[in-house]
Amino acid sequence: MKLATANLMLCALFLTACQSPDIQPAPEFDGDLIAAGKKEIANAPPRNKNLYRLITAVHALKLRQNKVARELFDSAMPSAGQILKSDASTRMAQSLFSPENVKGFHGEPYERAMGWFYRGVIYWMDGEAENARACFRTAQLMDALAEKAEHRADWVILDYLDGFITTKLGKDGAEALKRAQSNAGETKLSDYNRNNNVMFILQTGFGPVKKSGGDVGEELIYDGGHSGVHSIRVTVKDQLVTVPIFDNLTHQASTRGNRAMDMILARKATVKKTADTIGDIGTVPGVVLADFEDTREAGLTLLGMGLIGKFIGGSVEPRADTRTWNNLPQHLSFASLQLPMGKHQATIEFLDRSGTALPEHQKSVILDMQTGRDTVVFVADQ
Amino acid sequence: MKQAPIALIATALLSTLACTNINSPNGPSVTELRPGERGFVAGLGIESQDLVTISEKMARGILGAEPIANAKGKPVVVLESIDNDTRFPIDNDIFLTRIRVALTGNANGKIQFVAREHIEKLEAERDRKLAGQVTGGEKIKGNQFKGADFILTGTFKAISSRGNAGASDYILYTFQLINPDNSDILWEGFHEIKKQGKDDVTYR
Numbered sequence: 001m002k003l004a005t006a007n008l009m010l011c012a013l014f015l016t017a018c019q020s021p022d023i024q025p026a027p028e029f030d031g032d033l034i035a036a037g038k039k040e041i042a043n044a045p046p047r048n049k050n051l052y053r054l055i056t057a058v059h060a061l062k063l064r065q066n067k068v069a070r071e072l073f074d075s076a077m078p079s080a081g082q083i084l085k086s087d088a089s090t091r092m093a094q095s096l097f098s099p100e101n102v103k104g105f106h107g108e109p110y111e112r113a114m115g116w117f118y119r120g121v122i123y124w125m126d127g128e129a130e131n132a133r134a135c136f137r138t139a140q141l142m143d144a145l146a147e148k149a150e151h152r153a154d155w156v157i158l159d160y161l162d163g164f165i166t167t168k169l170g171k172d173g174a175e176a177l178k179r180a181q182s183n184a185g186e187t188k189l190s191d192y193n194r195n196n197n198v199m200f201i202l203q204t205g206f207g208p209v210k211k212s213g214g215d216v217g218e219e220l221i222y223d224g225g226h227s228g229v230h231s232i233r234v235t236v237k238d239q240l241v242t243v244p245i246f247d248n249l250t251h252q253a254s255t256r257g258n259r260a261m262d263m264i265l266a267r268k269a270t271v272k273k274t275a276d277t278i279g280d281i282g283t284v285p286g287v288v289l290a291d292f293e294d295t296r297e298a299g300l301t302l303l304g305m306g307l308i309g310k311f312i313g314g315s316v317e318p319r320a321d322t323r324t325w326n327n328l329p330q331h332l333s334f335a336s337l338q339l340p341m342g343k344h345q346a347t348i349e350f351l352d353r354s355g356t357a358l359p360e361h362q363k364s365v366i367l368d369m370q371t372g373r374d375t376v377v378f379v380a381d382q
Numbered sequence: 383m384k385q386a387p388i389a390l391i392a393t394a395l396l397s398t399l400a401c402t403n404i405n406s407p408n409g410p411s412v413t414e415l416r417p418g419e420r421g422f423v424a425g426l427g428i429e430s431q432d433l434v435t436i437s438e439k440m441a442r443g444i445l446g447a448e449p450i451a452n453a454k455g456k457p458v459v460v461l462e463s464i465d466n467d468t469r470f471p472i473d474n475d476i477f478l479t480r481i482r483v484a485l486t487g488n489a490n491g492k493i494q495f496v497a498r499e500h501i502e503k504l505e506a507e508r509d510r511k512l513a514g515q516v517t518g519g520e521k522i523k524g525n526q527f528k529g530a531d532f533i534l535t536g537t538f539k540a541i542s543s544r545g546n547a548g549a550s551d552y553i554l555y556t557f558q559l560i561n562p563d564n565s566d567i568l569w570e571g572f573h574e575i576k577k578q579g580k581d582d583v584t585y586r
Contacts, residue, residue: 080470081427081551083579090584103584123471130466130474137469137542144544145586169465260546260586 033059034068047089050076051105051323054115058327061118062380070122077115078106080138093321094264096271100321108210108220108259110252111325112142113155117332120161121201127373133165147257154183154255157246157332164336167192168374187244196336198236198367199376202243204229204350205330206382208250210322218269220262220320224250225330228358229350229381234335236346236367247332261320268318276313282306329380341369350381426551426577427470428538433480436573440557441484445492447559447569449532456494459485459559460530468540468553475499477536481557496528532568533560548580 030036037056044052053076060069078084084106093103106112120135140158143151163176173192181189205227213219233242283306289299343366350361361381369375418434444450450457461478482495497504504527511519536557543550552574559569580586 079425079427081425081429081577083425083549084581084585086582086584090582093584100584106585119471128471128474131471134466134469134471141469141542141544141549145546260583264583 034063034065047102047104048323049105051107051325054107054111054325055327057118058325061122061378064378066122066125069118070126073115073119073122077112077119080116080134093261096268096316099317099319100261100265101319101323103321105321105323107325108253109142109145109256110208110249111328113139113158113252114249114325114328115139116142117158121376121378124165124199124374125376125378127370129165129168129374133162136162136165143252146255148255151255151257155247155252156180156184156187156189157334159183160189160246160334164192167194170194184244184246187246189246190241190243193336193338196338197369197374198337198339198346199374200234200335200337200346200348201376201378202232202333202335202348203329203331203379204232204245204333204361204381207326207328207330208253208324209326210253210320210324212320212322214269214318214320216269216272216318218262218265218318218320220259220322222250222254224254225328227330227381228352229331229361230353231351231355232333232335233349233351233357234337234346235349236337236339236344239337239339241335241337242351243333243335245331245333249328249330249332265318265320268316272313272316272318274313275309275316278309279306279311279313280309282309329382339367339369339375341371343368346377348379426549426579428468428472428553432553432555432575433477436555437477437480437484439573440481440571441488443557443571444481444485444534444559444569445489449559449561449568450493453492453531456492457531458494458496458528459532459534460496460498460562462533462535464535465537468538469542469551470540470553472538477555478534481534494528496530498530501527530562533562534558535560546586548578550576550578552576 034056037052037059040052041049041056053072057069057072057076060066060072087104089103092098093100107115116135116139120132120139123129123135124132136158140153140155140162143155144153146152146154157180159176159180163173163180166173166176177189177192205225207225208222209225211221211223213221229245231242231244233240282302282304286299286301286303286306289295290303291299346365346367348363348365349357351357358381363379363381365377365379367375367377417430420429420431461475461482463474464472464477466472466474485493486495507516508522510516511522513519534557536555539554539556541552553576554572554574556570556572558567560566561568
């Protein structure tokens with residue numbers, strides 16, 4: 001009988017030892033971010049493909065491969081009105097024995113807003129200002145789920161660009177500018193000049209990163225992003241404009257408040273902790289009692305219950321989904337100028353708190369003006 | 383009774399072995415629908431069933447409008463881009479194209495549309511003819527591109543909201559037939575749709 005007990009204990013130890021981390025080799029990288037990204041997308045499980053599409057789309061945008069970026073955003077993001085429905089993976093995400101990240105990746109509201117923001121920028125680059133404005137409005141709506149009313153739909157740049165495009169289309173954009181200024185607080189936003197025909201979409205730094213918190217990883221918390229940039233100066237020939245930071249993504253991510261999913265994860269965490277406690281209480285005394293003839297039956301019962309507790313505790317997966325769109329910026333900003341037709345060189349300087357240009361961040365772009373549409377350029381300091 | 387603890391432990395072991403992969407090898411199947419049907423991926427936005435319903439309704443309204451119904455000869459109608467003031471990016475021409483197709487199919491030659499959106503290509507072809515680069519120049523007498531008797535255009539406006547209770551979008555589609563000589567609105571039709579939905583709890 002002692003042999004049987006020892007065998008059972010070995011099995012139990014074997015089960016509890018099955019917790020080795022999932023280590024995957026780093027992908028090969030030959031310097032082509034788009035090719036590497038596409039390889040990641042191809043190799044990723046279906047639930048993660050959207051994440052890699054979004055990451056690769058931003059690389060493409062930075063490399064001015066707008067067609068690639070557009071295709072990737074279109075395949076990664078549901079249409080503007082699509083409802084994210086329940087499916088097998090979302091049901092698994094809610095079940096006790098699967099972590100949240102088994103569901104298909106659509107990001108948290110700040111990530112969804114950024115997807116629509118970038119999509120709008122690409123529409124604007126393609127000369128479709130109305131569709132760009134539609135995307136900026138959808139992006140703002142993604143933020144309407146924030147728990148506290150003052151944080152709902154409070155992206156400055158989205159309302160600002162909504163009003164700017166409305167003004168350029170010959171309508172009144174004043175209401176959107178008013179909303180943007182209200183959310184910008186003490187940061188003074190420029191009035192619209194509908195004759196401006198060059199748009200600089202600017203971003204700086206590294207955005208927030210998700211990590212799990214709580215006793216058993218059931219909470220979603222954010223490591224703040226960072227950027228030393230406090231304003232941005234754009235110079236083209238004798239024209240110069242300095243613009244403030246419009247939005248901070250760490251602020252947007254961390255002011256979302258509790259999610260509906262957090263309640264589900266909290267319940268899972270309670271089950272896990274209770275089962276672990278039962279496992280701790282039952283296993284060791286059970287082994288001790290099982291060693292004596294008189295108490296063997298009770299000991300084995302206690303051991304069995306303890307092992308079941310351990311098994312359930314070890315199987316319950318309350319971990320929050322920490323998959324992060326990891327090449328988002330910390331800050332967004334915007335500048336515009338009126339320039340004559342032709343080619344121009346623009347210099348973009350990123351300034352620190354004291355107004356000193358950070359030389360390692362400086363960028364230079366060639367503006368190729370086109371008749372009948374705005375010239376829209378995307379500039380990132382990283 | 384002696385068997386009970388062993389049975390409990392055996393159950394735990396079997397449960398572990400029973401864990402299976404959730405990723406099904408079967409991809410989604412393809413279902414062909416009529417454009418007027420509401421598909422299983424229907425959302426809150428502007429969709430094909432809206433396009434079909436609205437364009438058919440507007441085409442009927444235009445054909446019954448007094449300036450078209452009582453027009454002498456075939457009035458020339460030019461389509462102008464729709465003003466999309468919603469949160470939904472759209473292909474700006476698709477509604478007008480669908481209305482034009484519905485009108486052309488039902489108007490029995492009462493309306494003449496002109497391909498103004500291709501004017502640059504048409505001008506280039508005419509110039510090639512006039513220059514003798516291609517045949518047919520002798521048939522062209524002066525400027526034969528027709529001006530519009532009516533302009534057909536539209537505006538989409540929306541009220542959109544989103545919260546923990548769900549998302550809602552109301553869209554008002556309006557179309558106008560305008561006299562370009564005096565800006566009179568000769569006919570106006572509208573259609574309104576409100577849709578509500580709620581994301582799965584795992585995405586809220």
